[in-house]
Amino acid sequence: MDSKSYSANQEQFLRLQGQTSLFPFLIEVDYANGPYIFDKSGKRYTDMISGVAVNNIGHNHPKVVDAIQNQLNKHLHVMVYGEFVQDAPLQMAERLTQVLPEQLNSVYTVNSGTEANEAAIKLAKRVTKRTEIVACFGAYHGSTNGSLSISANELKKTAYRPLLPDIRFIRHNQLEDLTAITEKTAGVIIEPVQGDAGVRVASKEYLIALRKRCDEVGALLIYDEIQCGIGRTGKMFAFEHSGVAPDILTLGKALGGGMPIGALVSDKKNLDLFTHHPMLGHITTFGGHPMVCAAAAACLNVMSTEINFAEIEEKGRWMEQQFSKINEIVEIRRIGLMFAIDMVNTERVSKIVNRCLELGIITFWFLSHPNSFRLSPPLNMTWEELKEATNLIVKGVEETK
Numbered sequence: 001m002d003s004k005s006y007s008a009n010q011e012q013f014l015r016l017q018g019q020t021s022l023f024p025f026l027i028e029v030d031y032a033n034g035p036y037i038f039d040k041s042g043k044r045y046t047d048m049i050s051g052v053a054v055n056n057i058g059h060n061h062p063k064v065v066d067a068i069q070n071q072l073n074k075h076l077h078v079m080v081y082g083e084f085v086q087d088a089p090l091q092m093a094e095r096l097t098q099v100l101p102e103q104l105n106s107v108y109t110v111n112s113g114t115e116a117n118e119a120a121i122k123l124a125k126r127v128t129k130r131t132e133i134v135a136c137f138g139a140y141h142g143s144t145n146g147s148l149s150i151s152a153n154e155l156k157k158t159a160y161r162p163l164l165p166d167i168r169f170i171r172h173n174q175l176e177d178l179t180a181i182t183e184k185t186a187g188v189i190i191e192p193v194q195g196d197a198g199v200r201v202a203s204k205e206y207l208i209a210l211r212k213r214c215d216e217v218g219a220l221l222i223y224d225e226i227q228c229g230i231g232r233t234g235k236m237f238a239f240e241h242s243g244v245a246p247d248i249l250t251l252g253k254a255l256g257g258g259m260p261i262g263a264l265v266s267d268k269k270n271l272d273l274f275t276h277h278p279m280l281g282h283i284t285t286f287g288g289h290p291m292v293c294a295a296a297a298a299c300l301n302v303m304s305t306e307i308n309f310a311e312i313e314e315k316g317r318w319m320e321q322q323f324s325k326i327n328e329i330v331e332i333r334r335i336g337l338m339f340a341i342d343m344v345n346t347e348r349v350s351k352i353v354n355r356c357l358e359l360g361i362i363t364f365w366f367l368s369h370p371n372s373f374r375l376s377p378p379l380n381m382t383w384e385e386l387k388e389a390t391n392l393i394v395k396g397v398e399e400t401k
Helices: 008-016 062-072 087-098 113-128 145-149 154-160 175-180 204-217 268-275 290-305 309-324 346-358 383-399
Strands: 029-033 036-039 044-047 106-110 132-136 167-170 185-190 220-224 248-251 262-266 331-335 338-342 372-375
Touching: 044 383, 062 290, 087 106, 087 262, 087 290, 106 113, 106 268, 113 132, 113 145, 113 185, 113 220, 113 248, 113 262, 113 268, 145 154, 167 175, 175 204, 185 204, 204 220, 262 268, 309 331, 309 338, 309 383, 346 372, 346 383
Parallel strands: 132 167, 132 185, 185 220, 220 248
Antiparallel strands: 029 036, 036 044, 106 262, 248 262, 331 338, 338 372
16 A cells, blocks of 8 residues: 555554554554444444454453453552452452363463463473473464464574574374473473464364373473463363363463453462572563453453353354355364364455455454464354354455455
8 A cells, every 4th residue: 555545643653663564454443342343434343353362252341341440440550470469360360260170270470372371381391390392383372482482483483593492393183293292391382273373173182192191201281272262162261172181271362351461370389389499480570460350350250151152153153154155265164263264375365354354344364374364253242243244254255256
């Protein structure tokens, strides 16, 4: 787009803010509510990616907003994480551990998903006194130095080498690769559903074998559910589909109900290792911020009281049926309301994403699987809202042939 066509706000955005790509959407956001974002001209966009798997309960859920406002009237930051007893982070940790297996009984709250993965790497090394981390090809765990080291997209990593040493990669869902996990391995980190690779679901058989192998060699099993957790797959956590629980769970994105958060969850005896030899083994100034934790506690309450998990699968199946009628689509991969829709090439994806945007529908692409476009709509969209948006996506695909 020629610079003369930019609005004043868009020009200022491009000039003053660091950019992530040459092709930002440049929607000038005015306000958002439920599944919708409204720009400053009044145009309505249906957010069919939930801010990239963040707004699982929609934008500005009233219970989240109320919790934020109530906390605002009490206090903001009062002390670095771990020193003061504060109601909001305590309530969030209580609600989170109530819906997790017994061994995932302690929460270390941080600022983002990638920070949770950084802490998970440290904790696995601390518990086992080993250094090797095993990750999967296709993985995306974040963009900080450590998280990038355990992510698989070489194109995204090359410019920042050297990264962490002692990282090994195995193939996702390939049983024969599990022998690469040995007595040298501190931890194995895996997404039960790989997001950035284009919605690749780990089989129950694979996760059972992975759990067994980690137990055999004394390695910790780490699940990254930053993108696939908090209801996205039709269960509160993706690992519930297999019944195979991890030693460490990392969360982010949707946990905060629209506020920035990450969480590391493990057994209390593991997290206590951060308290000595050395003391302050993991520290964060703003982790557990009361405003953010109040929002997260409210989000977890909404998930447990308002979300119909069976309906998530029902909605996802209906959407998949509509897309399967389009002959041009190469493949659809889905679990719950988490979609990757494969087209023949990246050019088709770009045309579809841009046409949908013109039609008032926000879709998106994957970093590491550019032949697909992604969908992850709010879990609490009404059937009427979902059908309207799905029909417009079908229209967008058909009109760009």
